[in-house]
Amino acid sequence: MDKQQLSKDILKLVGGEENIDQVTHCMTRLRFNLNDNKKADKETLKNTPGVMGVMENGGQFQVIIGNDVPKVYNALVGNMSKGANAGSSTASTGPKQKRNPISALFDFISGVFTPILPAITGAGMIKGIVAILVAFGWLSDKSSTYVILSAIGDGAFYFLPIILAISAAKKLGSNMYIGAALAAGIMHPTITALLAEGNSSFAGIKVVAATYSSTVIPIVIAIWIASYVEKAVDRITHSSVKLIVVPTVTLLIMVPLTLIAIGPLGSIIGNGMSGGIAWLFENASILASILIGGTMSLLIITGMHYALLPIIVGSMTTLGYDFIIPLMLAANWAQAGGAIGVGLRSKNGQTKSLAYSTGLTAFMGITEPAMYGVNMRYKKPFIAALIGGAIGGGFMGIVKVKAFVLTGLVGLPGLAAFISPSISTLIYGILGGLIAIASAAIITYILGFQENNAPQAAATSASTETATTATSVPVVAEETQATDEQVFSPITGEVRPLSDVPDPAFSEEIMGKGFAIQPAEGRVVSPINGTVFSLSKSGHAIGLVSDTGAEMLIHIGIDTVKLKGQFFSPKVQAGTKVSVGDVLMEFDREEIEKAGYTTITPVIITNMHQYTSIESAGRTTVKEQELLFTAKA
Incomplete structure (x- = not known):
């Protein structure tokens, strides 16, 4: 992946730098706050090589990249004139898009908690390592x-x-350092000791006894109010004295106000949330665990899981443990199980490889590749993963598995979270996760799914063109022992690798393997002896099956389905028997390109599970009926 080029493409397709209010990233996604989401070209982004998917959740425009997201983010910020300020809301230059309150709240929570995860998960991992060393007697406490x-x-x-x-x-x-000074003020050892006495006051107003170390809600509310105070003071202060007046007035107002009112109120809210979760899991543990374990992946898709972050962090700092992280493990490992089930059931070598690799990634705690790249694509595996998450979560609820530290990834690397004075919690946590994997894999295998490389689907683009097939006939040969299949060129032109095709369905060989041709003429002839089994209504895609069972797709141009048949003239129909060199289609190459579409034409074998490899004829240019490649059995 060319990170620089990908970042430039993304920057352009989200509406340009002027449309970006803020951009951050998490483990797998670029997270944009755009001034206007409508200015982003969502469909083109989805089909951009290197982009796994695009979502709009919680007021954010999210571009799913995968494990390389930090590198793409750095390249993106480097390509922006605002540079490092790209991650700040002060980067906005255009009118902001209005969001509903719920979306705005989720956006605020994710924007606050996502950037701090490296710090608290790093610290959490160290706590987990220390717990392991002590539990095994390798370190004295x-x-x-x-x-x-x-x-x-x-x-x-x-x-x-x-x-x-x-x-x-x-x-x-607002100013980050004023915010840090505010937090440092309420946590000063002298103030902490004063509050502990329980009879302190400020200017005659009683200050409620409280401790603010390790708390979450009080400081978040305080900084939210402080942002309005700071901006109000800034507006009425002359520029020559702003450096002195703005921070001084803000701190003089906000530190006492936090100690007197905001802090105690926030503590009540935070303790209530943590206590409520603890009560729920103590009194309805199984039901709550099944519900959360089974819906966690849906919460992630909608962005609603960010609402759980303050609860998790608050429970961890207030109670010393959390019930939700184990359910996240069950949900994540269930997604791994769904992908593994796809790998076990699939007969397509490429699908197996994708399923097993993304399943391993989900097992490590990063679920997007498995969830979006495999399970949601085939639908039934995703349903199986939700069920597996519920079953694994139910087990977690029965034995009341708890997480005692915050770790980085909720997967194999994060198992240290379950280490406690008794190692049984770790054992139960692992067992619950394995139950989730096994359940999802078994259910996926039983339910089955429709493979992408089915001949009917092969005649059309994987993402948008399935419904355009006008005629098809069930003429595919029964699956027998394959023999080598020579494929002759259907078009005169320049031979190109599939990686040059600007559509992931072809460039990533999702549909099948072969080569692409940049046409020099507007005619397509049959590359094999066989039968036309499918012809799209728009004329841009032709499905063929050879007499020896090779299933093929010739796809003229990319996105040419949008022309709705204009500039295409089919010469055959579904069911027509053809020989090498028979004319299948004529098209107006120049007019298609004038309309803004590339005419690069993939020629691929779609049932590659019957073949071991594709062997090129070695040509850089080719004429009709010259050998293009051989599918080796």
């Missing part, structure tokens, strides 16, 4: 090494309000 390592792990959580203050202030477009 009385040693100074234990004390230092524990402090490294606890530090990010103890000073979590400061980290959150910086992230929230950046998200709100």
Whole structure:
């Protein structure tokens, strides 16, 4: 993948830099806040090589990249004139798109918590490692090494309000360092000791006893209100004294206000949320676990899982454990199980490879490739994964599995989260995850699914053109032992690799293997002896099956289905017997290109599971009826 070119393509297709209010990224996605989502070319983005999918969730425009997202993000920011400021809401230059309150809330939560995940998950992993070392007797909890390592792990959580203050202030477009100073003020050891006495006051107003280390809600509310105070003071202050007046006034107002009102209110809300979740799992653990485990993937798709982040972090810092992370593990491993089930059931070598590789990725905790690339594509495996998540979650609920630390990926690397004074929690957590995998894989295998390489589907583009087939006949030969199949060129022109085709269905060999031809003439002839089994209504795609069972697709141009048959003149129909050299189609190459469409034509074998490889004839240019490639049995 050319990261620079991909980032330039994405920047253009989201509406240009002027349409970007903010851009961040998570493990697999670029997350844009666009001024106007309608200016983004969603369909073209979906078909851009290197882009796995496009979604709009929680007010964000999300471009799914996969594991290379940090590199693409860095290239994207480097291509923006605002540079490093691209991740700040102050980067906006155009009118912002109005969002409903729910979308705005999810966007705010994700914008605040996503950037801090590396800090708290890194610290969480260290806490997990320390727990493992102690559990196996490799480290004494009385040693100074234990004390230092524990402090490294606890530090990010103890000073979590400061980290959150910086992230929230950046998200709100206010000064991050004023936000950090506000959080540092309420966490100062002197104030902490004063609040612990329970009889303190400020200017005659009683200050409620509270401790703000490791809290979440109080500082987020405080920074939200502080952003309005800071901006209001900034508006009425002369530019010559802003550096002194704005931070001074903001801190003088907000630190006491947080201690007197905002902090206690936030603590009540935070403790109520954590306590409510604890009560739910103590009294209806099985039902809650089945529900959350079975719907977690749906929450991720809609972006609603961000609403759980404050609850998870709050529970972890308040109670010392969390019930939701184990259910995330069940849901993630169920997606892995769905993909594995696809691999076990599929007869297509390419599908098997994709399913197993994405299943492994989901097993590690990154589910997007398996969820979007396999399970949702075939539909039934995704349903199986939801059921598997519910079954695995139900088991987690029965044995009340808890996570005791926040780790990076909720998958194999994150199993340290389940280490406790008793190793049984880890064992139960692993067992629950394996139950989710096995359930999803078995259900997928039983339900089955429609393979992409079925001959009927092969005659059309994978994403948009299935419904355009006008006529087809069931003339595909019974699957027998394949023999080598020589494929002769159907068009005169330049031979190109499939990777040059600007459509992932072909460039990533999802539909099948072969070569593409850049036509020099507007005529297509039969490349094999066999039968036409499908002809699209728009004339741009022809499906063939040879007398020896090779199933083929000739796809004239990309997105040419949109021409609705204009400039195409079919010479055969479904069911026509053909020999090498028989004319199948004539098309007006120049007019198609004038209309803005490329005429590059993939010529592919779609039932590659019957063949071992494609052997090129070695030509860079080819004429009609010259050998193009051989499908080796």
